[in-house]
Amino acid sequence: MRSRGALEELGLVLSILLGVLLTYYLVRADVVSLTYGNIPLANLYLRAVPDPSSPFTSRSPEVVTSVIWDQRGYDTYFETSVLFIAIIGVLYLAGLGGGQGNSSVSTVIPRVIAKILFPVIVAVSVSVALHGHLTPGGGFQGGSIFAVAPFLYLLVFGRRMLEGKGFRANALVFARSLAVFLITVVGSIVLVVGLLTGVPAFLFQNQPKPQLSPIGYPAYVVLPWGGIFLFSGTLMILNVLEFTAVSTGFTLALVIIDTVTGGRE
Amino acid sequence: MIDVLLFVLGSSLMVLSAVLSLIGAVGFLRFRNFFLRLHSATVGSIGGGVYGLVGLALLTLSLDVPGYLKYYIFGVAIVSAALVVFASPTGSHILSRAAYRSGEAAPRPLIRDKLKEAGLE
Numbered sequence: 046m047r048s049r050g051a052l053e054e055l056g057l058v059l060s061i062l063l064g065v066l067l068t069y070y071l072v073r074a075d076v077v078s079l080t081y082g083n084i085p086l087a088n089l090y091l092r093a094v095p096d097p098s099s100p101f102t103s104r105s106p107e108v109v110t111s112v113i114w115d116q117r118g119y120d121t122y123f124e125t126s127v128l129f130i131a132i133i134g135v136l137y138l139a140g141l142g143g144g145q146g147n148s149s150v151s152t153v154i155p156r157v158i159a160k161i162l163f164p165v166i167v168a169v170s171v172s173v174a175l176h177g178h179l180t181p182g183g184g185f186q187g188g189s190i191f192a193v194a195p196f197l198y199l200l201v202f203g204r205r206m207l208e209g210k211g212f213r214a215n216a217l218v219f220a221r222s223l224a225v226f227l228i229t230v231v232g233s234i235v236l237v238v239g240l241l242t243g244v245p246a247f248l249f250q251n252q253p254k255p256q257l258s259p260i261g262y263p264a265y266v267v268l269p270w271g272g273i274f275l276f277s278g279t280l281m282i283l284n285v286l287e288f289t290a291v292s293t294g295f296t297l298a299l300v301i302i303d304t305v306t307g308g309r310e
Numbered sequence: 311m312i313d314v315l316l317f318v319l320g321s322s323l324m325v326l327s328a329v330l331s332l333i334g335a336v337g338f339l340r341f342r343n344f345f346l347r348l349h350s351a352t353v354g355s356i357g358g359g360v361y362g363l364v365g366l367a368l369l370t371l372s373l374d375v376p377g378y379l380k381y382y383i384f385g386v387a388i389v390s391a392a393l394v395v396f397a398s399p400t401g402s403h404i405l406s407r408a409a410y411r412s413g414e415a416a417p418r419p420l421i422r423d424k425l426k427e428a429g430l431e
Contacts, residue, residue, distance in 0.1 A: 152403075152407070155400055155403070158397065158400040161396055162393075162396060162397065
């Protein structure tokens with residue numbers, strides 16, 4: 046007990062020290078600035094991402110989602126994979142076999158309210174995910190919001206009812222694996238096309254890069270009635286896939302926690 | 311005419327919500343046990359939150375702003391108010407039920423326990 050407390054304090058001191066060192070070197074290298082109004086890295090992203098003439102553009106007004114899925118796409122992909130592998134590993138350890146369908150102890154009030162709130166939460170989460178390349182939000186955020194809805198059902202009705210709604214472990218694992226696989230496909234398809242046609246291309250490339258790579262995803266489609274549907278290349282596709290992966294993953298995690306702790310009695 | 315009516319109604323609802331928020335906050339700090347404090351927190355969330363949001367919606371409708379922006383704010387405020395109306399009483403119901411059944415928070419000055427008399431719990 047004593048040694049664990051000392052270890053925690055050591056970890057705290059080390060992480061603070063690392064943060065201070067990192068800030069010091071980034072300020073020294075003029076990447077970040079402590080004074081407001083002179084932030085070169087942020088200025089670079091804020092100017093280059095929405096500007097269609099820049100080689101680093103993502104054709105999207107939402108800079109955060111662009112940075113997450115385009116400029117640092119590798120990092121986000123590995124994040125998604127780590128979460129995927131962690132949940133698969135926990136599934137192996139926990140063994141989602143039996144699990145008693147415990148009788149729910151909630152009254153009629155939370156039952157009715159959960160039924161009312163379920164579609165509202167799902168609508169909000171889907172809207173956050175689909176608007177991720179236009180407004181703040183994105184696949185991860187939308188998926189996290191979505192996971193609240195099945196968790197509400199899990200708390201109020203129990204696991205049996207949730208499985209009756211279609212949230213079975215096998216289906217969730219399948220949807221999650223499919224989404225992670227499709228993220229890989231979407232990220233590597235430009236590279237494969239580039240290799241086949243003998244043109245330089247990058248992994249997780251979104252828009253064509255002048256002088257570096259002439260191929261890329263289209264940024265928008267013109268609809269039959271003349272409107273423009275902006276989907277910013279890979280951003281919207283990856284947001285939808287990440288929404289699927291994260292929502293099913295978090296639902297699985299919550300179901301596993303409920304099973305391992307043996308319900309709520 | 312209807313604009314003035316909406317403005318006055320919305321402003322009075324917002325003032326009422328401010329007063330109810332203050333009452334809820336003071337009660338939350340000063341009441342003696344869990345159930346009384348929960349009651350006062352609900353006064354804060356329904357009286358302070360929902361009345362204020364409905365007042366904001368009416369106030370926005372009465373403003374002379376061109377475009378669809380005021381209907382946007384009106385819709386957001388009404389939907390948020392509806393969500394709080396649904397969720398907040400449910401949450402306090404579950405909290406008070408759990409506290410009563412587990413016996414963690416005993417109602418200290420207990421005059422009459424009607425739940426026990428009825429044999430419901």
